[in-house]
Amino acid sequence: MRxxxxxxxxxLLQAQEAKNPATSTADVAAGAKTFRxxxxxxxxxxxxxxxxxNLASGVFYHGSSDAELLRNISDGIAGTExxxxxxxxxxxxxxxxxxxxxxxxxxxAGDPAKGxxxxxxxxxxxxxxxxxxxxRLGPDLSQIGxxxxxxxxxxxxxxxxxxVRQRYWFVSATGPEGKPVSGFLMNEDTYTVQFMDLxxxxxxxxxxxxxxxxxxxxxxxxxxxxxxADLDNLTAYLVSLRPKGGSK
Amino acid sequence: MxxxxxxxxxxxTASAQVTFDRLLNAAKEPGQWMTYSGAYNGWRHSPxxxxxxxxxxxxxxxxxxxxxxxxxVETTPLVVDGIMYFTExxxxxxxxxxxxxxxxxxxxxxxxxxxxxxxxxxxxGVAVLGDRVFVGTVDAHLVALDRRTGDVLWxxxxxxxxxxxxVTVAPLIVKDMVISGIAGGEYGIRGFLDAYDxxxxxxxxxxxTIPGPGEKGNETWSGESWKTGGGSTWVTxxxxxxxNAIVWGVGNPSPDWNGDSRLGDNLYSDxxxxxxxxxxxxxxxxxxxxxxxxxxxxxxxxxxxxxxxQGRRRKLVYWAHRNGxxxxxxxxxxxxxxxxxxxxxxxxxxxxxxxxxIRLPNIDPSPEGTYIFPGVQGATNWxxxxxxxxxxxxxxxxxxNRSVYRKGEQEYTPGNRYIGSVPLIxxxxxxxxxxxxxxxxKTGDRVWEYKLHTKxxxxxxxTAGNLVFGGSDEGHIFxxDxxxxxEMWRRNVGGIIRSNxxxxxSKGKQVVAMAAGSSIFTFELAGR
Numbered sequence: 001m002r003x004x005x006x007x008x009x010x011x012l013l014q015a016q017e018a019k020n021p022a023t024s025t026a027d028v029a030a031g032a033k034t035f036r037x038x039x040x041x042x043x044x045x046x047x048x049x050x051x052x053x054n055l056a057s058g059v060f061y062h063g064s065s066d067a068e069l070l071r072n073i074s075d076g077i078a079g080t081e082x083x084x085x086x087x088x089x090x091x092x093x094x095x096x097x098x099x100x101x102x103x104x105x106x107x108x109a110g111d112p113a114k115g116x117x118x119x120x121x122x123x124x125x126x127x128x129x130x131x132x133x134x135x136r137l138g139p140d141l142s143q144i145g146x147x148x149x150x151x152x153x154x155x156x157x158x159x160x161x162x163x164v165r166q167r168y169w170f171v172s173a174t175g176p177e178g179k180p181v182s183g184f185l186m187n188e189d190t191y192t193v194q195f196m197d198l199x200x201x202x203x204x205x206x207x208x209x210x211x212x213x214x215x216x217x218x219x220x221x222x223x224x225x226x227x228x229a230d231l232d233n234l235t236a237y238l239v240s241l242r243p244k245g246g247s248k
Numbered sequence: 249m250x251x252x253x254x255x256x257x258x259x260x261t262a263s264a265q266v267t268f269d270r271l272l273n274a275a276k277e278p279g280q281w282m283t284y285s286g287a288y289n290g291w292r293h294s295p296x297x298x299x300x301x302x303x304x305x306x307x308x309x310x311x312x313x314x315x316x317x318x319x320x321v322e323t324t325p326l327v328v329d330g331i332m333y334f335t336e337x338x339x340x341x342x343x344x345x346x347x348x349x350x351x352x353x354x355x356x357x358x359x360x361x362x363x364x365x366x367x368x369x370x371x372x373g374v375a376v377l378g379d380r381v382f383v384g385t386v387d388a389h390l391v392a393l394d395r396r397t398g399d400v401l402w403x404x405x406x407x408x409x410x411x412x413x414x415v416t417v418a419p420l421i422v423k424d425m426v427i428s429g430i431a432g433g434e435y436g437i438r439g440f441l442d443a444y445d446x447x448x449x450x451x452x453x454x455x456x457t458i459p460g461p462g463e464k465g466n467e468t469w470s471g472e473s474w475k476t477g478g479g480s481t482w483v484t485x486x487x488x489x490x491x492n493a494i495v496w497g498v499g500n501p502s503p504d505w506n507g508d509s510r511l512g513d514n515l516y517s518d519x520x521x522x523x524x525x526x527x528x529x530x531x532x533x534x535x536x537x538x539x540x541x542x543x544x545x546x547x548x549x550x551x552x553x554x555x556x557x558q559g560r561r562r563k564l565v566y567w568a569h570r571n572g573x574x575x576x577x578x579x580x581x582x583x584x585x586x587x588x589x590x591x592x593x594x595x596x597x598x599x600x601x602x603x604x605x606i607r608l609p610n611i612d613p614s615p616e617g618t619y620i621f622p623g624v625q626g627a628t629n630w631x632x633x634x635x636x637x638x639x640x641x642x643x644x645x646x647x648x649n650r651s652v653y654r655k656g657e658q659e660y661t662p663g664n665r666y667i668g669s670v671p672l673i674x675x676x677x678x679x680x681x682x683x684x685x686x687x688x689x690k691t692g693d694r695v696w697e698y699k700l701h702t703k704x705x706x707x708x709x710x711t712a713g714n715l716v717f718g719g720s721d722e723g724h725i726f727x728x729d730x731x732x733x734x735e736m737w738r739r740n741v742g743g744i745i746r747s748n749x750x751x752x753x754s755k756g757k758q759v760v761a762m763a764a765g766s767s768i769f770t771f772e773l774a775g776r
Contacts, residue, residue, distance in 0.1 A: 037658060040670045076362060084362040086410060086663030164677070189722035190701040191738075217677045 018067040020100075022093040031098030034091060042081070047102050048149050052082065056149045058103035059242060069096045108150040108236045110229070115237025118230055127221070130241060136200045137184060138221060139168070145239040154235045160221035170220055171195045173205060174212030185215060266328055266376045268423050272489055279753030281327045283484075284373055284418040285632060286750065289552040290486035290495075292634040293710045294751035298758035300713035303773055304727045304737045310759055310770040311349030313342070320746050321763045324373040324418060324632075324707075327752040331395075332761070333376060334768060335418075338369035339385035341393060347754045349770065353398035357385050364663060365414045366434035370746075372484070372630075373418030375426060377446050382426045384415025390428050390444060402449035406430060406442060411662045413437050417482045422494060422525045425452055429481030433499040433545065436666035439479030441496055441521075443528060453528030457481060457498045457516050465515035473510035476660050478502030479517045483547040483630045488563070488579060493522045493531055495552065495565060495579070499545035503658045505613045506541065506668025513538035518546045520567060522582060532582030536569045538604065541612050542595070542620065542653060543671070544570040547630045551642065552579060557690060566689045568633055568644045570626030571595070574692035575603060588692030590685065591627035591646045595620050613653035613669055623651030623680065624673045625703075632707030632748045634716065635689065639730045642689035643716050645704040649680025684708060684718050686733060696733030698726075707748030709760070717760055719745030725762055725769065741769050 022031075036045065042052035053061070060069065062077050073092045076084035085092065119125070127138035144153065155162050171193060172182040183197035193213070194204045207213060226234070266282055274280070274287040278295040285292045299307060315321065319337035326333045332346040339357035344350060363369065363386050375382045380401060381393045387409040392401040406428060407413035412435020420427040425443040433439070439457040444450065457479035459465035466474055478501045485496030501510055501517035516530075518537040523530060537544050551566040563579035572593030576586040584603025596605040611620055621627075625647065633644040652672040660666050674680075682703040686695040698718075706719035715736065716728045725745065726738040743765015751760050754772075761770045 033657070036656060036670055037667070038665050045670060078361070083364050086362070086364070087661065166676070166679075188701060190699070190720065190724070 018070065020066045020070075020093050020096055022090055023097050023100075027094045027097045028101045030091075031094035031096070034087075034095050035098050038085060039095070046149070047099065048152055049147065054147055054149065055099050056102040057146055059146045066096055069099065108154075108232060108239050110232030110234070110236030112233070112237040112240040114230075115233035115235065118226070118234045119237055122224055122226075136196065137198065139165075141238060141241055143241060143243050145242045150235055150239045153238045154231060157224060157231060157234060160219040160223060164217060164219045168219060170216040170218065172212070172214045172216070173210050175205070176209050176211065178211060180212075184220075188215070265378055266421075267378070268421065271377075271421060280329070281325070281750040281752050282376060283326070283420065284324050284375070285484065285486065285549055288487040288489065289635075290549045291551060291553075291637075291710075292549070292632045292707065292748060293636050293712075295712045296751050296753065296758045297712040297714075299711065299715065299751075299760065299773060301715060301729055301736055304713070304715060306774040307727070307737050307739075307760070307771045308774050309739075310772045312770070313344055313349045313351075313768040315342070315766045315768075317766050320368045320370050321766050322370045322372050322416075322746045323763050323768075324748045325750055325761050325763070325768060326374060326376055327750065327761075328376050330754070332768075333374050333381050334763070335371040335373055335383060337371050338363075339371055339383065339387070341374055341381060341383050341398065343381070343395075343398060346752060346759070349768070352396075355383070355391075355393050355398040355400070357391070359385070359387050360409070363387055363409055363414065364412055364435060364665075365416065365431065366665075370416050371418075372416060375419040375421045377421040377424075377426070380446060382419045382421075382446070384417060384419060384428050386414045386416065388413040388415050388430070390415065390419070390426065390442075390449065392426075392446070392449060404444065404449040404451070407432075407437070411435070411437065412664070412666075418484045420484050420487065420494075421446065422487050425525070427485070427494060429483070429485075429496065431480045431482040431499075433478040433480040433482075433502055434504060434665055434667050435663065436476035436478065436502045436660045437480065438475060438477060439481055439498065441481045441494075441523065441528070443525075455521070455523050455528040455530065457521070459515065468512040468515045470511035471509070476502055476666060477510060477514060477517065478504075480545070480547075482545075483549060486550040486552050487525065488522075488552055490563065491522075491531070491580065492525045493579075494525050495520060495522050495550040497521075497546040497548055497550065499547050500540055500543045503666045503668030504541075504543040505653060505671060506655050506658055507539055507612075511539075514540065518544060520546055520550060520565065520577065520582065522579070534575075534577050534582040534584060534603065536567075536573070536575065536603075537571050542571070543624055544622075544626055545630075546570070548628065549632050551633060551635045551689075553635060553689065555640075555690075557585060566633075566635060566642050568628050568642070568646075568687070570622070570629055571605070572622045572627035573599060573605070574642075574687055576690065576692075577603075586691065590644070590687060590692055590694065592621045592648050593627065594650070613655035613671075615655055617652040617654045617672065619650055620653055621650040622647060623649040624653070624671045625649070625651075629705070631705055631746070632709075634708045634710040636710035636712075636716075636730055638712055638714060639686075639710070640689070641695055641730065642687045643708045643710055643730075644685055644687070645706060645708060645718060646683050646685050647680060647703040648682065649703055650675065650678070679703075682720070684716065684728060684733070686716075686730075698728050698733045698735065704745075706745040706762075709749035709751060711751055713758075717749040717751075717762070719747070719749070719762060719764060721745065723764065725749075725764060725771075739771075741765070741767075743767065
């Protein structure tokens with residue numbers, strides 16, 4: 001037992017310093033294939049996230065060194081739904097290479113400072129919040145750079161209807177006295193609905209009490225036409241919004 | 249007093265032994281719930297009628313048992329002589345006082361750190377025989393526990409968990425044997441159904457659901473594909489004492505969504521099988537989906553009914569399959585008698601006279617994605633249906649939902665996913681909906697429907713009080729009028745429901761129990 005401890009420590013040191021031996025283009029392609037078969041069900045086809053976190057952004061909360069990625073993919077992450085794989089390390093290294101190739105792509109071209117100015121000028125804060133300031137009708141963007149890829153953010157600005165989360169579907173209801181009320185869907189079950197109206201007030205209603213009830217799966221965000229350079233800058237600003245502290 | 253006490257104790261000990269005879273005659277003891285489906289016929293019907301349509305509105309919580317687990321709870325509790333036994337995921341077992349919910353013991357299974365189970369480290373319940381409680385584990389063992397202490401009596405390896413095998417199914421006792429299935433259809437296992445000696449844990453027989461070379465059915469697998477052909481058996485089957493036959497459902501072929509490497513019908517995947525209980529030899533089979541490429545396991549509880557059918561008395565099997573069709577089979581031969589879609593389906597024109605689906609063109613998974621009803625999780629799934637001898641109706645939870653079936657490449661490596669695809673199970677802007685439905689079991693015609701906003705993963709229980717109990721992913725447990733589907737009672741218990749309800753008697757009162765979230769909830773009528 002006494003001998004084992006220093007040995008294990010040495011192995012750990014070695015693993016921490018481990019260098020990815022599988023970084024060729026062919027390795028990246030093979031890693032992509034493995035990723036799609038084994039990981040994409042939770043992490044998304046392009047690692048953009050889903051049931052599991054986005055892995056394309058380059059932000060990993062359980063360790064972001066190559067060796068830590070190797071360990072987490074091989075063994076899974078205790079206390080989470082992340083399972084381990086029964087693959088040899090060379091194959092897992094390819095997956096690490098694939099993720100790194102996405103991370104390299106994650107950095108957008110624009111200037112975040114210029115993007116911040118556009119964010120202010122376009123009035124985004126009427127509906128969105130960053131670090132506690134802004135409106136409540138749209139998604140909070142304080143950590144959007146961690147949650148979504150640059151590509152996804154760009155698309156969401158240019159074509160708001162491309163991907164509308166259920167939380168932002170639009171409810172139009174007619175109350176028992178015939179009074180119309182509408183807002184953003186927060187929750188719905190067989191019997192009730194909860195939503196936030198345009199004045200940011202919360203409503204919870206029994207569906208059986210309503211005279212009319214309709215849910216639209218469209219975004220209420222208007223399109224913001226802008227030059228490509230501005231879009232790059234705005235995207236770069238949003239991508240820069242990441243949690244303070246923690247691993248980058 | 250001393251003498252009386254001894255007598256009372258003796259009486260209790262005698263009745264506390266679950267014998268095969270008691271299991272055979274479960275209908276005579278409606279106050280117990282001794283097997284997964286309540287009785288060997290798979291009906292999930294309680295003959296108790298204290299809770300009725302007329303008084304169910306006063307149903308209230310009796311007790312709640314909260315499990316310290318973050319895994320999904322899919323357990324069906326058993327209640328024998330005042331003690332409730334249920335599993336706590338991943339593979340623990342708990343025994344509590346069925347009257348108070350207070351714990352007698354808890355068996356905690358130590359598990360290896362790396363276990364791959366396709367759809368959560370779940371468990372659906374225990375089996376009880378004599379002084380023993382039996383549980384399967386996600387590291388693919390079968391364990392016998394002392395009924396009074398939870399101490400381990402034997403622990404045998406069913407298969408190698410490192411190769412994707414796991415046990416999530418509640419075992420079934422037949423005679424002096426523990427019948428256990430296997431899971432791992434997403435990992436290229438070769439499936440089987442096993443029988444173990446309840447006393448020793450020694451294996452009596454194994455039926456391979458994927459036949460090997462020289463065995464009938466092996467010709468339905470091209471090349472070596474039978475070795476990794478799937479065919480899991482992860483939902484508890486039924487037992488027909490009149491023919492000494494175990495009737496069980498078999499899961500999908502592997503890889504799930506790409507059938508190119510396994511040309512042929514792929515027997516006995518997606519089939520109902522009937523095995524001789526003593527030998528494990530196949531009596532008959534019926535394959536619902538030959539050469540499945542949609543992951544439509546036949547993992548439903550077989551509902552065994554003797555009734556008039558087309559002018560003569562027959563032994564029947566009622567089966568609502570994951571593929572969207574309801575079937576009536578002859579239980580002596582496995583012959584197809586009738587079938588009809590019970591939910592929206594866009595993959596088959598219908599069933600031919602032998603019950604084989606008449607496939608429509610362009611229904612297979614494709615690289616760009618193919619939209620098909622029902623979705624990957626089926627029009628129904630593993631959660632139990634119910635048959636009521638009072639209404640003579642068949643009840644089930646159903647999904648109205650489609651998926652995008654994508655085809656991908658796949659190579660087999662031991663212990664890793666072998667699915668041939670990346671299916672998009674839920675379409676974000678078309679999530680689908682669910683319903684509890686009642687069918688005329690002889691025709692498959694719909695009698696009523698209780699609509700749900702979301703897709704239910706909960707089974708149904710019918711009772712002689714003319715009620716059907718069910719639950720939803722929204723956290724509601726409800727009771728419906730068994731004749732009309734009208735909602736008679738409902739409670740928001742606030743946790744998703746992925747389990748089946750049971751009913752039992754405790755101190756003269758009928759109790760309904762069901763797992764929701766990570767808790768067991770029990771209900772009884774208000775007042776004494």
